[in-house]
Amino acid sequence: MKIYKIFLLFLFISSFFFSAQSSQKILLDKLFDQLKKVDDFKTAQILEKKIWSVWHRHPSNNGLTEKLEFGAELMEYGSYDYALKVFDNVLVTDPKWSEAWNKRATVYFLMKKYTKSLDDIDKVLEIESRHFGALSGQARIFIKLQEYEKAIVSLEKALKFYPLFKSGKLLIPEIERLIKEESI
Template identity: 70%
Template sequence: MKLRKFFLITLYIGIFFTSAQSSQENILNNLFNQLEKVNNSKSAVLLEAKIWSIWNEHPTNSKLTEKLEFGTELMQYGDYNYALTVFDNIIVTDPKWSEAWNKRATVYFLMNQFKNSLDDIDKVLNIEPRHFGALSGQARIFIKLQKYEKAIKSIERALKFYPSFKSGEMIPKIERLIREESI
């Protein structure tokens, strides 16, 4: 009897978790569909903000959302090592939450640990290929590493599903850097 009760509870939790994740995914898909079609920057910025709010909220665990907010505050105040510990903890708890990887990638970027940041960005993009924030961060790292063509490719990937993305404005500047480098 206890085993059956345990099985039913485990099944219910699994269904709830899957349902919450698919609900969040459906909302994101809808927002990205709108983002691809929007033709004014004000609407695009509003859609972007909605997408960020979903990414920053764990689909099933409010404690992880609170930890992410705490780690983000630490990062904003310059306490990178403590923020890194917080994000490490979140990733151990849920390695499939793209935003935890993205925040840790940001901390690594701020610490000038570009290889670690790029590794985490790869994890983000494996989980959420449309993560324009991660793609923009990836482009910024490639610029710092003077890998300009890769930077342009990262931005172009983001522009496929976010055509009015502000980071697109970086492409002419990067192309200028490429021309200057070849002189």
């Protein structure tokens, strides 16, 4: 009887978790559908903020959301090593949360550990292929590494999901200019 109760409790908890993840995915799908169709920057920016808001909330664990916020705050104040430990802890608890990988990738970028950052960005994109923030970060690393064609590819991927993505629209012509200068 005790095993049966534990099994029922497990089913209840897992169904809650999958339900929360599912509702978050449905919301993101809806927001990305709108983002693809919008034709003005103001509306696009509002949708972008909503998407970031969803990404920053863990689907079922408020404690992880709070840890992510704490790590982001540490990062903002330049405490990269401590922020890295916080994000490592979050990822041990939930390695399927794309935004935790994205935040750790950002810390690695700020620490100039570009290979580690790119590895984490790959994880982000495995989980959430539409993550325009990760794609933009990937492009910025490729620019630093002078791999300009790869940078353009990353930004073009972001523009497929977010056609009015300001960062992509501004960076691509700049990268093309760098490629021309390099070939002279």
